[in-house]
Amino acid sequence: MTQPERTVIGKISYTNSWPVYHHFHPSSLSFPAEMVSEVPAVLNRGMAAGDIHVGALSSFAYAAASDRLVLLPGLSVSADGPVKSIFLFSKMPVHQIGNARIAVTNTSATSVNLLKILMHKAIGASPEYISADPDLNVMMNQGDACLLIGDHAIRASWQDQGYHVTDLGGLWKEWTGCSMTFAVWAVNRAAAARNPEAIAEIAEAFELSKRRGLSNLGPVIQEACCTIGGTTSYWNDYFRNLCYDFGERQQEGLNLYFRYAYDMGLLPQEVKMELWSHNLLTRVKE
Numbered sequence: 511m512t513q514p515e516r517t518v519i520g521k522i523s524y525t526n527s528w529p530v531y532h533h534f535h536p537s538s539l540s541f542p543a544e545m546v547s548e549v550p551a552v553l554n555r556g557m558a559a560g561d562i563h564v565g566a567l568s569s570f571a572y573a574a575a576s577d578r579l580v581l582l583p584g585l586s587v588s589a590d591g592p593v594k595s596i597f598l599f600s601k602m603p604v605h606q607i608g609n610a611r612i613a614v615t616n617t618s619a620t621s622v623n624l625l626k627i628l629m630h631k632a633i634g635a636s637p638e639y640i641s642a643d644p645d646l647n648v649m650m651n652q653g654d655a656c657l658l659i660g661d662h663a664i665r666a667s668w669q670d671q672g673y674h675v676t677d678l679g680g681l682w683k684e685w686t687g688c689s690m691t692f693a694v695w696a697v698n699r700a701a702a703a704r705n706p707e708a709i710a711e712i713a714e715a716f717e718l719s720k721r722r723g724l725s726n727l728g729p730v731i732q733e734a735c736c737t738i739g740g741t742t743s744y745w746n747d748y749f750r751n752l753c754y755d756f757g758e759r760q761q762e763g764l765n766l767y768f769r770y771a772y773d774m775g776l777l778p779q780e781v782k783m784e785l786w787s788h789n790l791l792t793r794v795k796e
């Protein structure tokens with residue numbers, strides 16, 4: 511007898527996604543599944559290659575692989591203003607960056623491209639970008655500014671080094687008036703076609719986990735305090751500031767980001783977002 515295929519589910523290792531994953535247990539699913547917890551760049555590669563079948567990834571990476579992926583509805587990591595964990599640290603004020611060198615974290619896709627859009631279109635700067643491991647001190651030795659995301663950005667923001675600190679979610683909101691979506695949940699089209707029942711079960715389990723996680727953030731906050739540090743009130747503010755839905759407001763902001771990314775040649779094709787639902791694909795309103 512052939513072994514049933516194991517469904518591989520991706521999890522963003524950064525705390526920002528924890529409220530959606532806290533009550534999600536692959537062992538409770540009715541079929542064999544395993545979860546891989548990684549930084550976004552690793553999940554992005556796995557989802558594009560088809561090695562990871564379903565889960566969270568950078569919204570930019572979804573767009574780049576949208577011929578192979580469809581979105582799971584109702585899930586994202588978004589912010590309508592400052593995101594509090596995606597920071598540009600710079601030796602000069604952000605509007606004076608000019609053609610300075612910026613070291614960007616190699617763990618991100620969405621924020622690196624958001625930075626390029628903001629620098630070019632909002633600030634009129636033409637910096638040089640180099641990709642680097644996420645380490646504030648090493649990056650600041652390599653350049654005049656650096657971009658960090660997730661827990662690396664949070665930890666770096668706690669060390670006061672006298673740098674200018676710019677929140678990219680805040681800058682995007684100031685410039686466009688829009689919300690920004692950093693992560694989405696997606697499923698591999700072929701995996702969804704092969705096993706729609708499994709994907710339906712996973713989509714429902716994520717939805718339930720998100721609802722439970724957000725209705726009582728206590729355990730997630732405790733875990734964040736223990737593993738990263740910081741106070742209960744810090745993490746309470748952090749999680750409450752993020753939006754985990756993917757409604758019209760989030761879709762509108764993400765569509766605008768995709769349009770700018772395409773204009774600048776960062777994305778090879780225009781993106782028509784498609785939402786998975788049981789045996790049906792729905793196109794997101796443009």
Ligand SMILES: C=C(O[C@@H]1C=C(C(=O)O)C=C[C@H]1O)C(=O)O
Pocket residue numbers: 522524526527550567568569587593594595596617618619620621622659660661663692693
């Ligand atoms: C809010 C954040 O969003 C993350 C940023 C990502 C990116 O830049 O590619 C990917 C996933 C998100 O979870 C963060 O990391 O702080």
